[in-house]
Amino acid sequence: MFLCCAGQVLNIYAQVGLIMLIGLAGGNAILIVDLANQKMGEGGSALEAAKFSAKSRLRPFLMMAISSLTGFLPLMLASGGGAQSKSSLGLVVFGGLLVATFLSTLVVPVFYVVMSRCWVRLMPRLRMRCPPQPRSRVDVWTEALAQSAQALQ
Numbered sequence: 001m002f003l004c005c006a007g008q009v010l011n012i013y014a015q016v017g018l019i020m021l022i023g024l025a026g027g028n029a030i031l032i033v034d035l036a037n038q039k040m041g042e043g044g045s046a047l048e049a050a051k052f053s054a055k056s057r058l059r060p061f062l063m064m065a066i067s068s069l070t071g072f073l074p075l076m077l078a079s080g081g082g083a084q085s086k087s088s089l090g091l092v093v094f095g096g097l098l099v100a101t102f103l104s105t106l107v108v109p110v111f112y113v114v115m116s117r118c119w120v121r122l123m124p125r126l127r128m129r130c131p132p133q134p135r136s137r138v139d140v141w142t143e144a145l146a147q148s149a150q151a152l153q
Helices: 002-006 012-041 046-076 083-129 137-152
Strands: none
Touching: 002 083, 012 046, 012 083, 046 083
């Protein structure tokens, strides 16, 4: 979108910028979901966990976004020899990071709550359809060790 507004085309440098952007945006979403999973493991609801993770990760995300945007600003505004390639990379990462920061702080927690509620409804149905799994050797050995430890006491 930012490329079109600047009148540039999607070239190889812009595609490299997209790959960089995926890494940056994916890391933010992973951090939110990981913290929400930890909070739910402590006994909180999905809504509380999503709110907590979004609030606690907002400042680090904004700090990362501002520092990254400041770093990519010279690339975006580049002029001179080879400026077309630098400018397209800067435009993609700069614009994408603006959008990704907004989406990761607002959309990811909402999507987390929606998906956790769907998972709670879907899980009983999946358990009914799936046959019981055979015990692994590790489970058998663990049980045997526990029984032998009890026998020694």
